[in-house]
Amino acid sequence: MKTANKTDKAADKAPKAAAKPKVAFFDFASCEGCQLQITNIGELLLDVLGAVDVVEFREAISEKYDGDYDVVFVEGSIGDHHAEERLKKLRARAKVLIAYGACACTGGINALKNHTTDYKDFVYQKDARMPHLDSAKALPISAAIKVDYAALGCPVNKYEVLQIISHLLHGKEPVVPTWPVCVECKRRETVCRYAEGDHCLGPIARAGCTAPCPADGIPCEACRGLVEHANEAAMEKVLMQRAGFSKQRASSKSRMFAANCRADTVQEGAK
Numbered sequence: 386m387k388t389a390n391k392t393d394k395a396a397d398k399a400p401k402a403a404a405k406p407k408v409a410f411f412d413f414a415s416c417e418g419c420q421l422q423i424t425n426i427g428e429l430l431l432d433v434l435g436a437v438d439v440v441e442f443r444e445a446i447s448e449k450y451d452g453d454y455d456v457v458f459v460e461g462s463i464g465d466h467h468a469e470e471r472l473k474k475l476r477a478r479a480k481v482l483i484a485y486g487a488c489a490c491t492g493g494i495n496a497l498k499n500h501t502t503d504y505k506d507f508v509y510q511k512d513a514r515m516p517h518l519d520s521a522k523a524l525p526i527s528a529a530i531k532v533d534y535a536a537l538g539c540p541v542n543k544y545e546v547l548q549i550i551s552h553l554l555h556g557k558e559p560v561v562p563t564w565p566v567c568v569e570c571k572r573r574e575t576v577c578r579y580a581e582g583d584h585c586l587g588p589i590a591r592a593g594c595t596a597p598c599p600a601d602g603i604p605c606e607a608c609r610g611l612v613e614h615a616n617e618a619a620m621e622k623v624l625m626q627r628a629g630f631s632k633q634r635a636s637s638k639s640r641m642f643a644a645n646c647r648a649d650t651v652q653e654g655a656k
């Protein structure tokens with residue numbers, strides 16, 4: 386008969402290490418640039434991997450996982466019932482689900498197609514009359530499922546993603562900025578694009594990126610979507626008066642990353 390020796394008994398009594406949260410990444414209609422941001426985190430990625438167990442992440446590992454997930458990051462917009470069904474299955478297996486990047490949060494740049502038809506000829510050429518293109522709208526994932534948190538941006542800001550992961554690991558609510566990009570721009574003492582005779586969407590764009598674009602001498606394009614109650618009409622007037630844009634160009638400027646967010650074009654289920 387086998388008897389436990391002293392070492393076995395000590396091992397039995399030792400506290401078991403807590404299992405690391407199981408984290409997975411999935412993509413829908415997207416360029417996958419937001420997933421790449423994770424692989425671009427550099428050395429900090431080692432800290433992340435020390436704290437969580439990444440069980441599925443097609444861009445970095447080939448493993449599959451068939452259990453439930455603690456945290457799921459979903460990149461990309463949805464556009465048909467196949468995507469909706471797949472998304473609902475992921476939601477059913479995820480304790481926490483995060484809309485990851487502008488495409489997932491608002492439809493992002495994909496939502497431009499909701500407001501034009503000429504993209505079909507550019508993109509599909511001889512196949513531009515495929516019937517399913519007429520009904521397919523680019524929608525945020527919140528149009529189909531409950532979303533717990535959002536990591537905004539095109540692409541996401543990797544430090545904000547780390548903040549979200551860190552807050553969740555410590556049982557805290559992630560911080561989601563509600564203020565405009567101008568606040569962060571002033572904080573880093575960047576000369577305003579308007580003072581340089583340029584234009585900028587910073588006054589209506591949602592912050593959280595630390596305003597890198599004006600700091601690099603280029604206008605903010607509101608890639609993180611719009612602040613709540615954004616005064617788009619006033620912004621377009623400023624673009625027309627100060628940047629000399631036509632009404633159409635001013636409107637398309639503020640629509641580029643925020644087509645589904647604008648008060649005049651909001652889509653069903655889009656925030």
Ligand code: SF4
Binds near residue numbers: 420460487493538
């Ligand atoms: S939000 Fe931008 S970077 Fe991220 S997947 Fe969509 S298009 Fe790509």
Ligand code: SF4
Binds near residue numbers: 567585
């Ligand atoms: S450069 Fe843009 S973001 Fe910065 S203060 Fe001026 S308008 Fe605001």
Ligand code: SF4
Binds near residue numbers: 538595
């Ligand atoms: S400054 Fe504007 S365009 Fe640049 S990352 Fe921030 S929200 Fe996006």
